[in-house]
Amino acid sequence: xxxxxxxxxxVYWVRRLVVLGVVIALLALLGLLVAFVVRLFSGxxxxxxxxxxxxxxxxxxxxxxxxxxxxxxxxxxAPAVLSMAMTPDAVxxxxxxxxxxxxxxxxxxxxxxxxxxxxxxxxxxVTSGSDRVWSSRDCIVPGTEKRVLLLPAGGNDxxxxxxxxxxSAEGCPQGLPAPGAGTYSAQLTxxxxxxxxxxxxxx
Numbered sequence: 001x002x003x004x005x006x007x008x009x010x011v012y013w014v015r016r017l018v019v020l021g022v023v024i025a026l027l028a029l030l031g032l033l034v035a036f037v038v039r040l041f042s043g044x045x046x047x048x049x050x051x052x053x054x055x056x057x058x059x060x061x062x063x064x065x066x067x068x069x070x071x072x073x074x075x076x077x078a079p080a081v082l083s084m085a086m087t088p089d090a091v092x093x094x095x096x097x098x099x100x101x102x103x104x105x106x107x108x109x110x111x112x113x114x115x116x117x118x119x120x121x122x123x124x125x126v127t128s129g130s131d132r133v134w135s136s137r138d139c140i141v142p143g144t145e146k147r148v149l150l151l152p153a154g155g156n157d158x159x160x161x162x163x164x165x166x167x168s169a170e171g172c173p174q175g176l177p178a179p180g181a182g183t184y185s186a187q188l189t190x191x192x193x194x195x196x197x198x199x200x201x202x203x
Contacts, residue, residue: 074114077151077191081109084195086124086161086188092201095181099200101161103188107151115191117157118146122190126163133179138168165202 083106093099103124107113119140126134149157163186167176181202188195 074112074150077107077113077115078109079192081107081113082115082191082193083108084188084190084193086186086195086198088186088198088200090200092203094203097203098165099163099184099186099202101163101186101198102158103161103195104156104158105149105151105190106156107153110153112150112152112155115149115151116146117149117190119144120146122188124161124163125187125189126184127187128179128182128184133184134163134166134168135170138170139172 085102085104087102087104089100089102105115105117107115119136122136124136125132151157165179167179169176179202183199183201186198186200188198
């Protein structure tokens with residue numbers, strides 16, 4: 001019996017490459033199968049699965065429109081909810097004595113509100129008949145332009161005010177004649193509303 005003829009070396013290399021290619025193909029197929037199984041059980045689900053339906057974040061939903069507000073979400077005071085009073089501390093003030101008053105601002109509404117009672121917005125006007133004697137807006141003192149009040153429902157702000165018996169005019173000119181003895185009226189206005197005139201005398 002004759003010995004089998006030995007095949008060329010390249011034949012063995014071809015066989016090895018074929019086997020290696022089959023192994024690589026099987027590994028790739030196994031990897032695809034594993035990936036499919038993992039995806040199937042990872043919760044991606046089918047389109048009919050309610051759990052797989054896309055969800056919308058609450059932050060992306062449009063928020064309802066709101067009434068414009070100021071600091072801390074508190075709205076500005078409407079004129080209709082403000083009640084103001086300016087009361088002279090005496091019926092008449094003697095010569096050389098400043099006229100003093102108690103100024104009161106009340107929020108009559110059912111909700112808290114913000115009010116800027118600074119001198120830019122507030123005016124106290126002193127008159128005598130048709131004579132415009134003095135206005136708090138003629139010569140505003142630096143640092144008094146703004147005074148923000150947070151008034152709770154039913155809340156009240158009470159301050160004192162003194163008029164030093166001088167005359168003023170727009171532009172704050174100097175050297176105006178001092179008011180004389182007589183009957184005067186002080187009128188407070190703020191935020192589109194005001195207090196009843198405060199009548200008083202100067203001796």
